[in-house]
Amino acid sequence: MITRKTAAFRRAAKASSFRFTLAAAFAVLAGAPVSAQNAGDSIKIPEDVRIFEDRDPNLHKPTAVVNGQIITKTDVDQRMALIVLANGGKLADEELARLRLQVLRNLIDETLQIQEAAANDITVTKPELEESFARVAANFRQSPKDFAKYLTSKGSSAASISRQIEAESAWQRLLRRKVQPFVNVSQEEVKAVIDKLNASKGADEYRVGEIYLSATPENADQMFANGRNIIDQIRQGGSFAAYARQFSEASTAAVGGDLGWVRAGQLPDALAKAVTEISVGQIAGPIAIPGGYSILYLSDKRKVLTADPRDAILSLKQISIAFPKGMTEAKANVIVKSFGEQMKGLQGCGSVADIAAKLGAEVIDNDNVKIRDLPAPLQPLMLDLQVGQATPPFGSADSGVRALVLCGRDDPQDANAPSFDQIMAQIEDERVNKRARIYLRDLRRDAIIDYN
Template sequence: MKRFSALAAATMLAGIAAAQTVSDPQAGSGQEAPASNLNLPRDLQVFGKADPNIRKATAIVNEAVITGTDVDQRLAMITGLRGVQVSAEERDQLRLQVLRAIIDETLQIQEAANNDIKVAKAEIDQSFARVSRNFERTPEQMTAFLTQIGSSDRSLRRQIEGELAWTRLLRRQVEPFISVGEEEVNAIIARLEAAKGTEETHLKEIYLSATPDRAAEVMENGRKMIEAMRGGTPFEYFARNFSEATTKAVEGDLGWISPAVLPEPLAQAARTMQVGQIAGPIEIPGGYSILYMVDKRQVLMADPRDARLSLRQVAVKFPTALTPTQVQARADEFAELTQSIQGCGNVNAVAQKIGAEVVDNDSIRIRELPAQLQEMMMNLQVGQATPPFGSPSEGVRVLVLCGRDDPAAANAPNPEQIQAGLEQERVNLRAQRMLRDLRRDAIVDYR
């Protein structure tokens, strides 16, 4: 393990599970207050009618109008930039979630303006250009693409304005009042050393808040998200656009974290998950979480998957007219011949016999290989070849291990990294509480 992020150190050892709930940090337990605090009657009678089939798509937020066009364009932007296809039923539900996100965004911009914070057009233009580059487009191409998919550059610019305004407000109203003592940092360093060798996990999370009356609806939404992920929609798409945790800005990334500091339901899931697996929706105080296991490792221990390999790939392609039986026969022949490889020195000679192509890669980490190959490469000796792998369309290939540079021993994060991580975690918690208060004080008229 060569790298240990500041957020990881703070999250893992400060005992704070990043953005797991929207509860008040000052409540003591860190959990939602039980429903009994509301003094609800046991045998309540409903005197009105709430029709769940009525879906209002527009709103006036403290006199700022959010139109149906605003919602539709934002939804088109979210799905279009990711190339995601959604059903009519999913689209209706996504419109509601997008509306809630735009309401929060509007509240953030309004609160920033109340504190004399405005984002200049030049700053928005600069960020718009950067986002365009991230999608391999010029600003002009991005504008044309957004129009083509039924959105507009105005929708993306509004989202950028909201993020910049909120960040600047936090920098002024919150960050100057966050302090982390030297004793806290030293305690984390000591606990890191004590935890050396224990397992930690790299997780991503989608957090969906749920009041008791919306629990079933929110859980069903979470299930639909997971179904879409298993169908190919990226986890990050849902995390970035629909998670209600502060980590949505980094696509739900919690960084490296010890399962022990997570809420128990999430900890249980993390201990049993495999790399690449999705778990959820998992009920936690205040709502539900969906987890994605990015990776695993041991605290302050060198990870063998960080070893850099020198590889030679031997590959042949199949003619398109072959039947499955013929493909299998060719693959068997290839396997027999490649297993005669004795070190990288005679790879070219073997390749010439079977008309194979040879490609070298002198610096690839084991963790950068497909999951099916990682365990195989961990146990391969220099000079040995993997079993053949591939597909009928792309042909068959083997990798020959020519050399391995094992990773150096890992080091603990420095005090500055730990302090920065703790400070950012506390800013996130304060920001969460600020947004909750803005929601409570807002006048929202749905139309």
């Protein structure tokens, strides 16, 4: 068998132009978590269980010692602050208590990952951590120093983010050394995927985010409830990517759970069914799959290897009128009606300046706008608009009334098939991801953990 190697962790480093999930990857690896029936048979749990010790379900240990390394209450509090921050500071007390337990579990996993990497002579240096922290700060348009102060003001710290960065980096390096070299993908496998992809041209393709929660027969109910709570928080305005980064146990946690573009046939049956039943912007789950539960978020949809009209590049003029402060709704409606009549009589983009002068309106030009980047309610309007036409008026009492005039459109070409190397890298990603889960499971089983 001829094999080729590519980097299995491109997903965490940068967004790939083509990423997908193979259904086969969920089943082929040996050592996957056993089914409930097998687990019950192997550990021989009697039907008439009697508990000999009363425990207060509301009493939880806030800290832990993992193989001699302490996780403090401050560690938990600072990581909790990041989650609260990602949810706009709004979390119910019950949710905070549940999340605190999950955060402690995450910190334990991070500790195990860092310890295992160190045992294999893998460390993340201080300069590397500082560079990664600076990139995170830049995403918030702040300097590292200012970002550290901002985190402190919110009850977190630069150290909390740096710890997460260290765990992710050390774990990925460890997997590259001890797992990825033993993952082989043949040319025949890749060619088969390419053939199937070409045969599927025009089929629906989905941009999916996933939060994976592992579960055993013993804690399945608890993990299902955790998944429901996560969904509730996301539906109330929480960030899916933030929850995926904190709680997902898949390698895609590092990129906010993003699976990239997938077809339904490339997902396990339960996930395939769910993704075809929800609309863009909706969430589904928790969905039972081998080894745990998945939560899916559908962020976009398109046709395989077919140009998406929403990728058309538009040349636009925006014409807008501000409402005077304190204007009544009746007067505002008169302005909107007049404005709409003027737009209907528009004779191409060349007449925009004259109409704007009559109305006392402001005109803004933009020659590089994708339809998909416009607000969702405007996208179908722009798809049907002809050059020289304007949208109906839109706006609000605060922002005033405005319309977009289409001055030009560059339609997209049909998408090219992903490259051989892109497909090979993605298959490797999936196989490494499955083995990584098993690796971390074994570390948990062997760890000595004291809860304080």
